[in-house]
Amino acid sequence: MSDAASPLLTDLYQLTMLQAYYAEGMEDTAVFEFFARELPPGRRFLVAAGLDQALDYLEDLKFSEEDLAWLQAHGGFTARFLDTLRDFRFTGDVHAMPEGTVFFPHEPILRVTAPMPEAQLAESRLINLLHFETLVASKAARCVLAAPGKLLVDFGLRRAHGAEAGLLAARAASLAGFSGTATVLAGVRFGIPVFGTMAHSYIEAHASEMAAFAAFARCHPGNVVLLIDTYDTEAAVAKVVELAPQLAREGITVKSVRLDSGDLARHAKAVRGILDAGGFPQIGTFASGNLDETQMARLLGEGAPIDGFGVGTHLTTSGDMPFLDCAYKLQEYAGLARRKRSEGKATWPGRKVVYRRYGDDGKMAGDTVTVESDPQPGAPLLQPVMQGGRRLIPRDNLAAARARCAEQLALLPEPLRELQTFHGPQHRPSPYPVTIAQALRDLAAAVDRQPH
Amino acid sequence: MSDAASPLLTDLYQLTMLQAYYAEGMEDTAVFEFFARELPPGRRFLVAAGLDQALDYLEDLKFSEEDLAWLQAHGGFTARFLDTLRDFRFTGDVHAMPEGTVFFPHEPILRVTAPMPEAQLAESRLINLLHFETLVASKAARCVLAAPGKLLVDFGLRRAHGAEAGLLAARAASLAGFSGTATVLAGVRFGIPVFGTMAHSYIEAHASEMAAFAAFARCHPGNVVLLIDTYDTEAAVAKVVELAPQLAREGITVKSVRLDSGDLARHAKAVRGILDAGGFPQIGTFASGNLDETQMARLLGEGAPIDGFGVGTHLTTSGDMPFLDCAYKLQEYAGLARRKRSEGKATWPGRKVVYRRYGDDGKMAGDTVTVESDPQPGAPLLQPVMQGGRRLIPRDNLAAARARCAEQLALLPEPLRELQTFHGPQHRPSPYPVTIAQALRDLAAAVDRQPH
Numbered sequence: 054m055s056d057a058a059s060p061l062l063t064d065l066y067q068l069t070m071l072q073a074y075y076a077e078g079m080e081d082t083a084v085f086e087f088f089a090r091e092l093p094p095g096r097r098f099l100v101a102a103g104l105d106q107a108l109d110y111l112e113d114l115k116f117s118e119e120d121l122a123w124l125q126a127h128g129g130f131t132a133r134f135l136d137t138l139r140d141f142r143f144t145g146d147v148h149a150m151p152e153g154t155v156f157f158p159h160e161p162i163l164r165v166t167a168p169m170p171e172a173q174l175a176e177s178r179l180i181n182l183l184h185f186e187t188l189v190a191s192k193a194a195r196c197v198l199a200a201p202g203k204l205l206v207d208f209g210l211r212r213a214h215g216a217e218a219g220l221l222a223a224r225a226a227s228l229a230g231f232s233g234t235a236t237v238l239a240g241v242r243f244g245i246p247v248f249g250t251m252a253h254s255y256i257e258a259h260a261s262e263m264a265a266f267a268a269f270a271r272c273h274p275g276n277v278v279l280l281i282d283t284y285d286t287e288a289a290v291a292k293v294v295e296l297a298p299q300l301a302r303e304g305i306t307v308k309s310v311r312l313d314s315g316d317l318a319r320h321a322k323a324v325r326g327i328l329d330a331g332g333f334p335q336i337g338t339f340a341s342g343n344l345d346e347t348q349m350a351r352l353l354g355e356g357a358p359i360d361g362f363g364v365g366t367h368l369t370t371s372g373d374m375p376f377l378d379c380a381y382k383l384q385e386y387a388g389l390a391r392r393k394r395s396e397g398k399a400t401w402p403g404r405k406v407v408y409r410r411y412g413d414d415g416k417m418a419g420d421t422v423t424v425e426s427d428p429q430p431g432a433p434l435l436q437p438v439m440q441g442g443r444r445l446i447p448r449d450n451l452a453a454a455r456a457r458c459a460e461q462l463a464l465l466p467e468p469l470r471e472l473q474t475f476h477g478p479q480h481r482p483s484p485y486p487v488t489i490a491q492a493l494r495d496l497a498a499a500v501d502r503q504p505h
Numbered sequence: 506m507s508d509a510a511s512p513l514l515t516d517l518y519q520l521t522m523l524q525a526y527y528a529e530g531m532e533d534t535a536v537f538e539f540f541a542r543e544l545p546p547g548r549r550f551l552v553a554a555g556l557d558q559a560l561d562y563l564e565d566l567k568f569s570e571e572d573l574a575w576l577q578a579h580g581g582f583t584a585r586f587l588d589t590l591r592d593f594r595f596t597g598d599v600h601a602m603p604e605g606t607v608f609f610p611h612e613p614i615l616r617v618t619a620p621m622p623e624a625q626l627a628e629s630r631l632i633n634l635l636h637f638e639t640l641v642a643s644k645a646a647r648c649v650l651a652a653p654g655k656l657l658v659d660f661g662l663r664r665a666h667g668a669e670a671g672l673l674a675a676r677a678a679s680l681a682g683f684s685g686t687a688t689v690l691a692g693v694r695f696g697i698p699v700f701g702t703m704a705h706s707y708i709e710a711h712a713s714e715m716a717a718f719a720a721f722a723r724c725h726p727g728n729v730v731l732l733i734d735t736y737d738t739e740a741a742v743a744k745v746v747e748l749a750p751q752l753a754r755e756g757i758t759v760k761s762v763r764l765d766s767g768d769l770a771r772h773a774k775a776v777r778g779i780l781d782a783g784g785f786p787q788i789g790t791f792a793s794g795n796l797d798e799t800q801m802a803r804l805l806g807e808g809a810p811i812d813g814f815g816v817g818t819h820l821t822t823s824g825d826m827p828f829l830d831c832a833y834k835l836q837e838y839a840g841l842a843r844r845k846r847s848e849g850k851a852t853w854p855g856r857k858v859v860y861r862r863y864g865d866d867g868k869m870a871g872d873t874v875t876v877e878s879d880p881q882p883g884a885p886l887l888q889p890v891m892q893g894g895r896r897l898i899p900r901d902n903l904a905a906a907r908a909r910c911a912e913q914l915a916l917l918p919e920p921l922r923e924l925q926t927f928h929g930p931q932h933r934p935s936p937y938p939v940t941i942a943q944a945l946r947d948l949a950a951a952v953d954r955q956p957h
Contacts, residue, residue: 062688
């Protein structure tokens with residue numbers, strides 16, 4: 054079994070708690086919800102992602118004999134508990150916001166309803182998946198807003214945090230509107246378009262830049278994107294102008310040139326000028342090199358003639374904010390609402406639903422978070438996605454999620470589309486109104502009156 | 506084959522370049538080196554990590570028929586090239602700094618010497634592995650310096666960027682001196698001690714906090730660490746003092762209590778006082794909750810009586826600096842030194858070695874980076890680790906790396922041990938002298954005189 058699907062990809066305390074739950078007969082229904090506690094600096098909204106992988110995980114969750122043998126050797130677990138794990142399966146229900154949905158703090162994007170041990174064990178990996186894909190989808194959505202209509206390609210595998218981060222970041226970026234990725238295996242796994250041509254090493258290994266350009270073009274006549282910053286960007290594009298007519302006579306079209314260093318706005322203008330003056334207005338310009346949404350917006354704001362961007366490190370690590378303050382918390386057990394009251398970390402109890410209202414202009418106007426029994430105006434955002442441990446929605450639904458995210462971004466009110474990060478007080482509220490309904494406030498107060 | 510070992514876990518351009526290299530007969534020996542370009546804000550040194558996984562990757566690198574079928578369907582690749590890939594293996598040599606070695610910008614920690622296509626294809630995954638483990642080991646080393654002698658446990662799986670990030674972060678933290686991890690599978694894969702007891706949900710699911718404490722202790726008599734911040738920290742520790750004598754009569758010892766929210770220094774002092782006054786000076790205190798090296802140093806500086814820390818998000822995401830400016834660059838091809846001259850990204854050419862000198866006090870005194878043919882005073886830091894595609898050093902050598910890192914941290918000169926991040930000019934040099942030898946400067950100048 055792969056590491057990604059292992060039931061031991063969890064925190065030890067899940068297993069120690071499980072042994073206690075089984076020993077105490079605490080197998081009643083538990084309700085856990087995953088949500089963000091607050092909007093981090095630098096984000097005006099979040100984009101839900103990772104549900105497809107989360108449901109895969111729940112469907113496949115089981116212990117092998119090898120897993121059980123390891124736990125036995127580790128010690129601290131009873132033979133009876135390990136026997137129970139042998140038959141462990143996730144049999145619960147899941148409600149969730151579909152992937153690609155825009156959401157805000159205090160709004161659950163996933164609710165698990167299952168016997169306590171099942172809902173508990175899944176915590177670590179569910180957070181691991183939902184947190185990371187949501188983090189990157191939310192960052193990628195900002196890139197999409199910053200560079201509307203441009204070709205955006207994920208270049209981030211090398212600086213992503215391991216193999217799965219590279220793959221899931223490519224998926225989350227595609228979900229949020231990126232055109233594709235450089236990561237081949239992300240194309241294999243998720244059907245994402247894959248882009249790529251050459252690195253500096255290819256140029257450097259040749260006797261001259263011109264020789265490298267010519268050799269590459271003849272070897273990949275359908276994919277001629279030439280990297281022009283290895284030595285001198287403007288000198289290199291002059292070589293492209295010199296070479297392109299010869300290639301054209303051979304039936305080979307230079308598609309674009311890639312800039313990867315220096316002052317990209319200045320170089321892009323110079324390069325565009327040289328290409329146009331040389332009679333090649335159809336050769337595009339593609340830029341990369343330490344880019345994020347702010348840099349892209351600045352470049353386009355300065356009128357840099359750039360047709361596409363490769364975004365790497367800052368995308369796949371969510372460089373300005375590499376984590377979200379999110380949690381998967383017990384909201385109800387055995388029919389009673391529950392609430393953590395730890396200082397600064399109190400949560401809203403009970404099974405919650407989220408309603409979204411739209412304005413006369415069709416744009417998102419405000420959300421209400423409330424309890425299940427308290428219908429509110431607007432469209433409910435959570436839907437049943439798994440019942441009795443079986444999916445209710447298709448697997449591999451990246452295309453649908455991508456379409457939904459594009460729709461959602463189009464419905465964002467104007468203040469949420471701005472890139473500028475918030476300044477001033479740390480907890481300054483979002484310009485988007487999220488109302489905690491009175492019914493939910495009443496429930497929290499009732500829970501707080503319970504003895505503990 | 507797992508995603509982590511797939512040859513398609515690479516950037517598409519590696520494969521397009523490979524097709525061109527083979528078509529052009531460019532299979533001469535290439536030398537690539539992995540190094541950091543500069544020390545990021547917030548780091549005074551880096552710790553080399555990830556070599557074990559990098560060598561695994563190189564040893565196992567091969568294409569399956571399924572991989573080749575996908576590439577054929579993708580298009581852009583010739584039948585001849587795909588046939589070549591069928592027999593592709595990594596047959597080169599690798600020199601590296603052993604894992605756990607402290608290093609600085611411009612110092613290669615890994616050098617690959619192999620036929621060009623082999624050295625090229627490996628780039629993306631080698632960076633992906635070395636970058637991430639080095640990133641986390643370097644962050645973890647700061648935590649170890651901040652909390653000397655304390656029990657440090659990695660709590661970061663849930664916020665790590667995917668499955669492999671969680672596992673490799675646990676490994677990198679252990680390498681740098683952490684006592685263990687909460688991630689069970691990291692124990693399975695790497696033999697790292699695994700820690701864990703209970704979450705808030707366990708407390709909340711019980712009728713009372715006291716009932717939860719008692720039930721857990723009786724279920725896990727050898728591992729009684731009680732989480733005391735679910736409702737009110739001081740009230741909870743009073744319950745521990747009330748419960749502990751009863752448990753003692755049953756032969757059960759309360760090992761420690763865990764604080765997870767609020768003002769940890771204030772709570773730790775209050776909790777310590779209540780435990781001591783109650784006759785339980787031997788019950789330890791363990792703190793967690795949004796901690797990093799700065800927070801731990803502050804807490805200990807304020808005299809907070811805390812015996813151990815759980816460090817999560819900030820460790821596994823390297824929260825203040827989630828990426829390093831590092832690269833894997835062509836340094837030599839077919840016997841000629843090479844150099845990228847892109848603006849702001851120029852690199853030192855040729856096969857390089859690093860020598861380290863030590864002062865009279867035994868502490869590290871300075872490094873020299875030079876070419877292979879220019880011996881310098883001090884101990885050479887790179888060693889042969891792979892020859893002809895086969896390892897020269899043992900697999901699964903985490904214990905040795907951990908011992909080496911502890912030795913290295915003990916040899917750090919005092920200014921490098923300080924936690925404070927640099928302020929002022931962005932490129933302010935490290936207080937540790939790294940000299941670029943004249944022989945290397947001469948080589949760079951000679952390379953720059955070559956036509957391109």
